[in-house]
Amino acid sequence: MNDGKIIFFLHFHKSGGTTINDLFNKYKKHEPNTNGNPWSKSNKEIIKFWNYDKDEFNKFKYYLLSQKINFVSFEWNYFKFYDEIDLTNIELIVCIRDPYKRYISNMMIYNMQNMHDFNNKTIWWRRERSNQEFTVNFNKYNYYTKMLNGFGEQPNIEINQTHLEIAKNNLLKFSTIVILEDKDTFQLLEKYNIYTVEHKNKNNNKNNILFDLEEFKKYNMYDYELYNYAIHLSRSQLL
Secondary structure (H helix, E strand, O other): OOOOOEEEEEOOOOOOHHHHHHHOOOOOEOOOEEOOEEEOOOOOOEOOHHHOOHHHHHHHHHHHHHOOOOEEEEOOOOOOOOOOOOOOOEEEEEEEOOHHHHHHHHHHHOOOOOHHHHHHOOEEEOOOOOOOOEEEOOOOOOHHHHHOOOOOOOOOOOOOHHHHHHHHHHHOOEEEEEEOOOHHHHHHHHHHOOOOOOOOOOOOOOOOOOOOHHHHHHHOHHHHHHHHHHHHHHHHHHO
């Protein structure tokens, strides 16, 4: 099972991540973990390895290798120091969903109807068993682009075209890019001996959340360009 390598799965919020994590349940994951995200041995803190510099990450990586761990999720940020991180022995995978559908799915969780109100909301990561807390950005416009710049904990940061290009360059590092709406792209998981996919987290939009798609695209223009680029890369990986 991917001997000598660790799969790092970038789990975009409400983009099929629970399904992907479950598909890799035969792989060895860090213990303890939540949905593939590693926690400290005390089970009191999530390990925020995405904030590690090169030396810190190498130490963490060699620890994982020594434990024969071969699947890790990171749900709350991409690597903050993406230019420094040594990806030797690392295989990056991701599943990306249409930005509009993903956003509606998140709004449903918070029973919100207005996209601007949801974007303006500050959301904190908190868990009962932990004293940790940090801000997250899955409710923010251009979420994908911000995540792939390592801005997961900086929800209110402003971005521009340069950040989109950085996101595209970082996406090129992923050996497997699955598109949630394109079932053919799940064939890319066959190289990990995954052949049967049961899709979860189906969103029926029972709250009938609707807002103008063109307006949404205007506020999320970087994410739509990145999403279309991801589709192109994913289809090329199928060839």
